[in-house]
Amino acid sequence: MNLDQLRYVVVLAEELHFARAAARLGVHQPRLSRQLRALEDELGVRLFERTTREVHLTPAGTAFLAEARLVLRHAERAERVARQTGRGEVGRLAIGFVGSAGQRMLPGLLRRYRRSYPGVELELREATSSEQVRDLVSGRLDVGILHAGPSGVDHPALASREVYRDELVVAMNRRRPQAHRDPVPLRSLAEEAFVLFPRRLGPALHDRIVRLTRDAGFEPRVAQEAVQMQTIIGLVAADIGVSIVPASVASLRRPDVVFRSPAPKADPISLHLAWRRGESNPLVRTLRALVAPAPA
Numbered sequence: 237m238n239l240d241q242l243r244y245v246v247v248l249a250e251e252l253h254f255a256r257a258a259a260r261l262g263v264h265q266p267r268l269s270r271q272l273r274a275l276e277d278e279l280g281v282r283l284f285e286r287t288t289r290e291v292h293l294t295p296a297g298t299a300f301l302a303e304a305r306l307v308l309r310h311a312e313r314a315e316r317v318a319r320q321t322g323r324g325e326v327g328r329l330a331i332g333f334v335g336s337a338g339q340r341m342l343p344g345l346l347r348r349y350r351r352s353y354p355g356v357e358l359e360l361r362e363a364t365s366s367e368q369v370r371d372l373v374s375g376r377l378d379v380g381i382l383h384a385g386p387s388g389v390d391h392p393a394l395a396s397r398e399v400y401r402d403e404l405v406v407a408m409n410r411r412r413p414q415a416h417r418d419p420v421p422l423r424s425l426a427e428e429a430f431v432l433f434p435r436r437l438g439p440a441l442h443d444r445i446v447r448l449t450r451d452a453g454f455e456p457r458v459a460q461e462a463v464q465m466q467t468i469i470g471l472v473a474a475d476i477g478v479s480i481v482p483a484s485v486a487s488l489r490r491p492d493v494v495f496r497s498p499a500p501k502a503d504p505i506s507l508h509l510a511w512r513r514g515e516s517n518p519l520v521r522t523l524r525a526l527v528a529p530a531p532a
Contacts, residue, residue: 383438400507404504
């Protein structure tokens with residue numbers, strides 16, 4: 237039994253005429269007759285009663301017809317889904333992102349992706365850069381948007397490209413004496429307590445922040461660590477300390493927190509799109525195609 241034989245049964249049942257059915261199927265009538273006889277022999281039942289003047293379904297043929305149509309619908313769906321999946325149009329894609337990406341870059345990317353590939357289910361996970369590297373390598377994430385160094389993600393199993401550049405800004409409670417200044421001289425923060433994230437969770441960004449303060453002549457005194465950017469801003473709002481964060485975090489507007497440019501101005505920080513080397517998932521390919529590299 238094969239799909240062609242099932243199609244022959246369905247079309248003949250609709251036409252009840254061998255010549256018309258053969259023409260509709262695009263086959264010669266003898267082939268149609270042979271295939272139906274072979275199917276009936278395999279099943280051990282007659283599906284059609286044939287006379288010189290008419291063709292009609294037997295009770296067994298009527299029961300078989302309903303199942304044949306169901307099988308053909310499933311086969312057509314399987315073919316359609318396979319083709320769509322191969323083109324990266326359906327499936328499930330797990331995307332990791334750092335908190336700063338969720339403020340500016342990610343919303344526009346998601347809008348474009350959903351317009352282009354509405355059949356793809358997106359699973360979004362906010363995670364630190366280190367967590368994303370771990371989950372990309374293990375296969376729990378398909379794509380990551382994370383902070384990386386100038387040469388990209390430092391892991392041999394991963395590839396990446398720079399897709400966004402962000403400035404670094406000083407976040408502080410509005411009541412701080414320096415809050416009215418813009419830019420804020422970094423040297424004026426030498427005696428301040430800082431709120432930062434642990435280096436192990438984002439070494440590229442952490443090192444950039446610390447290098448900025450060292451260039452200003454001091455080592456930051458970390459009074460409190462926090463993992464997520466919104467938590468860091470909440471602690472700044474509580475006047476636990478000041479922080480240096482990506483400028484995109486400023487969209488987390490709080491009336492008691494101000495964001496000021498540092499002086500001297502810091503070099504931009506990079507967000508990278510990361511994926512596994514040799515990745516064959518077409519969904520990853522379609523996402524990568526929608527994300528333009530950062531301007532040179």
